[in-house]
Amino acid sequence: MRCPFCGHAESQVKDSRPSEDGAAIRRRRLCPECGGRFTTFERVQLRELTILKRSGRRTPFEREKLVRSIAVATRKRPIEPDRVERMINGIVRQLESQGETELPSSVVGEMVMKALKSLDEVAYVRYASVYRDFRQTEDFAKFLSDEGLSEDGVVEVE
Template identity: 40%
Template sequence: MKCPYCGFAQDRVVDSRESKEADSIRRRRECEKCERRFTTYERIDEIPYMVVKKDGRRERFDRQKILSGLLRACEKRPVSSTQLEKVVDATEQYVMDAQERERSTREIGELIMDHLKGLDTVAYIRFASVYRDFKDVREFKEELEGLLEGNRSSKGKK
């Protein structure tokens, strides 16, 4: 915390108290250079993380929504709940790392599909079919061929 009087960056906390409403913490600090005291307040960051939908609408990031989509894609597949939790954690961290506090559904969907591709190809295809909104069997076939082509090229590299 910079001292408001001399700009020095080192201080010590002399006293801490919760506000009457319990929504912030008041701290009395003392500058280690000029020894003057000043007050700071800490508040919870209440700006939500947002997801930008394909049509431009914005909605709050919902961790549970990601998990339920993954559970549907991985139904009756050999993917553990621990693995799904890791995918959700990585997705949430990705959204939180955004400078503008928002990410597009396209970015989030691609990240999830990258994780699923490594876990289970059937779950990946299930998720992709909903996420990419396949219009017909041809689009579904193209995605499968791309996946199979990727497997062939990765096997050839070993």
């Protein structure tokens, strides 16, 4: 593994252990060149996924991009980080087990929306506002009423 500090091509593994959910191996590494210490994670990848964007462009699936977008939606919300990590792992496993190597970005977006809705309504609405490209306050109001959510955050039952 290349050192992120000095770029040296090799590093030594000082400690390995499974992550909290057992879906990854956490490795503490030491660079013999500069002495820098860093952590890497090793995960199983069932298949290489390609995401087909709305524009028609194809890009490789990046788990970290998924993590960042969910982190923005869940920022400052009372959600345990391990619940978010389990949700992300579940989404990635679902994507990899679809049987397809090329998936439309809408599939990823809808999976995230569904998972966030059951996790935290505020995070769900935050993600939806970006994913559905809300432009005006009326877009929020329409979305909230379509989803059975009131504007004051109380779920309406029909």
